[in-house]
Amino acid sequence: MTVNALRMTGATKSYGRTVALDGLDLVVEEGRFFVIFGPSAVGKTTALRTISGLVRLDRGSVDLFGQDVTHAPIAGRGVSMVFQTFALYPHLTVYNNLAYPLREAKVASAEVDRRVKEVAAMLRISHVLNRKPTTASGGEQQRVALGRSLIQRPKLLLLDEPLTNLDAKLRHDMRAEFKRLHREFGITIVYATPDELEALSMGDEIAVMRQGKVVQVGSPDELYDRPRDVYVATKIGAPAMNIISAKRGREASTIELPFGEVSVDPRKSWAAVAADAAAGESFLLGVRPYDLKLTGSSGYSGEVRLVEPLGDLTVVDVHAGGAELKMVLPEAQAAGVRHGDRLNFAFDAAHAHLFRPRDGAALG
Amino acid sequence: MTTDTVPVSGGLPRLLELRADNWPLAIILAVVISIAAIALLPPEISFWVALAACILAAGSAVYNAWGRYKGGLLVAPAIALLFIMNIFPLMWSLGLSFFSYRANRARAPVFVGLDNYADILTDPVVWERLQTTAVLVVLTVTVQMVVGFLLAFLFAKQFPLRRYLLILVLTPMMLSYVAVGAFFRYYYEPTFGLLSQFVRLFTGEPYILLQSTEGAMAGIVFADAWMWSPFVMLLVLAGLVSVPKYLYEAAAIDRASFWRKFTSITFPYIRGLLMLALLFRTIEAFKLFDIVFLLTEGGPGTSTETVSLYLFRQAIQFNKTSDSTTISYILLFTVIVLTNLYLYFVNRRARETQS
Numbered sequence: 281m282t283v284n285a286l287r288m289t290g291a292t293k294s295y296g297r298t299v300a301l302d303g304l305d306l307v308v309e310e311g312r313f314f315v316i317f318g319p320s321a322v323g324k325t326t327a328l329r330t331i332s333g334l335v336r337l338d339r340g341s342v343d344l345f346g347q348d349v350t351h352a353p354i355a356g357r358g359v360s361m362v363f364q365t366f367a368l369y370p371h372l373t374v375y376n377n378l379a380y381p382l383r384e385a386k387v388a389s390a391e392v393d394r395r396v397k398e399v400a401a402m403l404r405i406s407h408v409l410n411r412k413p414t415t416a417s418g419g420e421q422q423r424v425a426l427g428r429s430l431i432q433r434p435k436l437l438l439l440d441e442p443l444t445n446l447d448a449k450l451r452h453d454m455r456a457e458f459k460r461l462h463r464e465f466g467i468t469i470v471y472a473t474p475d476e477l478e479a480l481s482m483g484d485e486i487a488v489m490r491q492g493k494v495v496q497v498g499s500p501d502e503l504y505d506r507p508r509d510v511y512v513a514t515k516i517g518a519p520a521m522n523i524i525s526a527k528r529g530r531e532a533s534t535i536e537l538p539f540g541e542v543s544v545d546p547r548k549s550w551a552a553v554a555a556d557a558a559a560g561e562s563f564l565l566g567v568r569p570y571d572l573k574l575t576g577s578s579g580y581s582g583e584v585r586l587v588e589p590l591g592d593l594t595v596v597d598v599h600a601g602g603a604e605l606k607m608v609l610p611e612a613q614a615a616g617v618r619h620g621d622r623l624n625f626a627f628d629a630a631h632a633h634l635f636r637p638r639d640g641a642a643l644g
Numbered sequence: 645m646t647t648d649t650v651p652v653s654g655g656l657p658r659l660l661e662l663r664a665d666n667w668p669l670a671i672i673l674a675v676v677i678s679i680a681a682i683a684l685l686p687p688e689i690s691f692w693v694a695l696a697a698c699i700l701a702a703g704s705a706v707y708n709a710w711g712r713y714k715g716g717l718l719v720a721p722a723i724a725l726l727f728i729m730n731i732f733p734l735m736w737s738l739g740l741s742f743f744s745y746r747a748n749r750a751r752a753p754v755f756v757g758l759d760n761y762a763d764i765l766t767d768p769v770v771w772e773r774l775q776t777t778a779v780l781v782v783l784t785v786t787v788q789m790v791v792g793f794l795l796a797f798l799f800a801k802q803f804p805l806r807r808y809l810l811i812l813v814l815t816p817m818m819l820s821y822v823a824v825g826a827f828f829r830y831y832y833e834p835t836f837g838l839l840s841q842f843v844r845l846f847t848g849e850p851y852i853l854l855q856s857t858e859g860a861m862a863g864i865v866f867a868d869a870w871m872w873s874p875f876v877m878l879l880v881l882a883g884l885v886s887v888p889k890y891l892y893e894a895a896a897i898d899r900a901s902f903w904r905k906f907t908s909i910t911f912p913y914i915r916g917l918l919m920l921a922l923l924f925r926t927i928e929a930f931k932l933f934d935i936v937f938l939l940t941e942g943g944p945g946t947s948t949e950t951v952s953l954y955l956f957r958q959a960i961q962f963n964k965t966s967d968s969t970t971i972s973y974i975l976l977f978t979v980i981v982l983t984n985l986y987l988y989f990v991n992r993r994a995r996e997t998q999s
Binding site: 329332333334354355359360361363365367368369370371372380381383384385428429432 | 890894
């Protein structure tokens with residue numbers, strides 16, 4: 281049986297009137313690369329700071345490896361944290377930055393030297409050891425910050441938006457780097473990010489947060505294929521899922537859309553919900569931009585409002601019956617598409633999602 | 645002087661041309677005439693001759709600049725004022741330190757070369773005053789630095805009424821020396837002074853702080869530190885506020901002790917400002933005069949008489965004009981040398997830590 285590296289129960293923290301954490305529940309199994317995902321100011325950072333011990337909860341508890349540490353000091357938690365700003369000590373050399381936590385732990389100097397060099401080699405920062413952090417590049421600073429955490433051999437590593445301050449190319453490289461390090465060190469990582477690409481590409485498991493609460497926890501595929509509500513559906517996946525206001529059609533097996541009707545696939549889990557609903561009851565229908573296909577002359581019709589070529593793929597904004605839709609087309613199909621053209625398109629209802637308008641919850 | 649941007653092209657023939665706008669020639673002439681006048685004529689006349697020569701040179705420079713160098717003309721009044729109020733008196737007093745002269749005698753200055761300097765530097769009284777000054781400098785600067793430093797740490801934290809307390813603490817720095825002097829005079833006053841009253845509660849005797857050398861020193865140091873610790877505090881506080889909060893959080897995650905956080909994070913941020921405070925306060929303390937004059941007038945005896953106070957007595961009370969200019973130049977020289985040595989070491993340290 282696996283041990284839970286982290287268990288947060290009903291974690292609540294407010295700063296004045298601002299509620300940062302509102303009854304947050306999290307369970308992270310040992311050895312996982314766990315991502316906390318959500319836009320800025322949803323409480324990701326506060327959650328990490330609570331786990332590290334920098335912040336004390338108003339209510340709720342934090343368990344690390346089966347021990348209640350809600351009121352325990354930072355030391356002894358076996359947790360380390362990499363900050364968004366890197367927070368390197370500007371007046372110390374990279375070497376001394378790396379050695380800092382060890383010196384504090386009164387490790388013998390030969391051992392300090394050995395471990396600093398080992399970590400530096402692993403992170404490929406050996407060449408900057410004698411320099412001040414500010415003279416190193418952004419990516420190097422990032423790795424120094426990571427090294428300073430790893431050298432403590434934490435059981436749980438917290439990463440607070442570590443790639444936000446890096447440029448796009450570096451971000452791409454570092455994503456692979458983090459995955460590699462996770463494999464090599466075999467430690468549990470909790471990684472907070474507002475970037476869904478980072479979340480999907482790195483996370484074994486992702487918790488989507490909203491206003492201090494976890495909305496849904498799952499693997500990247502689960503979140504993508506079975507979002508629990510409109511919030512998760514639109515946050516995971518880019519471009520965001522199209523949400524179209526819909527009505528139950530006159531017949532039980534149809535859904536009425538602003539630009540036409542779609543017949544419900546009876547195999548789909550929400551088919552029964554739609555069938556049970558009264559005629560004219562409103563819903564929200566979600567379709568991913570990738571699931572909208574061009575058809576020759578059949579299907580629904582819409583007018584092209586915007587064309588964004590992205591190389592292999594092209595994002596096309598279509599205005600159809602009062603609804604704005606985004607669709608992603610392969611380069612070959614998108615070649616002739618111009619602003620103002622009329623397009624015919626269709627989608628397979630089996631790939632659509634149905635949500636309740638009142639609270640956005642997924643149906644079925 | 646006002647037109648330093650004019651290129652002196654054309655060389656010597658151009659320079660010797662006798663024209664109203666030939667300002668380089670005018671300046672050379674003014675200097676030559678002034679030196680000749682001071683050397684040859686009696687002082688009553690030479691002063692006016694030198695003045696006329698200077699006005700001539702200035703007039704030539706203005707004539708040259710007229711309509712061509714408007715910027716230069718615009719700053720000319722400021723430079724002229726600076727010259728009249730600052731540079732000329734400085735040079736004049738420097739000159740006087742090589743003469744034997746008393747301002748209250750109608751006798752002309754007599755050139756004595758370096759005799760004044762030799763006399764002052766071998767005068768045991770001056771050395772005694774220098775020692776008194778040194779003791780006061782060390783004591784008052786130390787107290788100010790320590791108190792200011794601790795106050796800064798206090799005010800770096802957030803607590804109720806912090807803003808109002810901060811204003812109160814900063815007030816002494818803004819008071820005039822006379823106000824502070826009067827305040828502490830009453831404070832130390834033997835019959836009704838607060839200090840004396842307080843001591844009398846325990847001993848039953850009135851307490852006269854300023855009657856002993858140590859007491860007088862302590863009184864001066866306390867008053868000066870009271871006035872200037874806030875200055876040190878302000879500088880250190882600026883440093884403390886500039887430390888990014890996340891560094892302390894990182895240090896907490898790295899389990900750094902309080903002392904280690906201080907030495908590796910806080911101190912590097914305030915070191916420069918601390919050095920600056922030390923420099924400013926040391927220079928000021930060297931010139932310590934007002935508080936001493938107001939509190940003890942150098943007493944008891946001459947035990948708290950600083951060099952500045954001695955200088956004041958020599959110049960104003962005894963009218964030893966050239967002696968006092970000599971002392972002030974020795975003092976100025978000392979401060980400049982000390983300051984430069986200090987800056988040299990600070991810069992060298994900064995370079996070492998940078999690389």
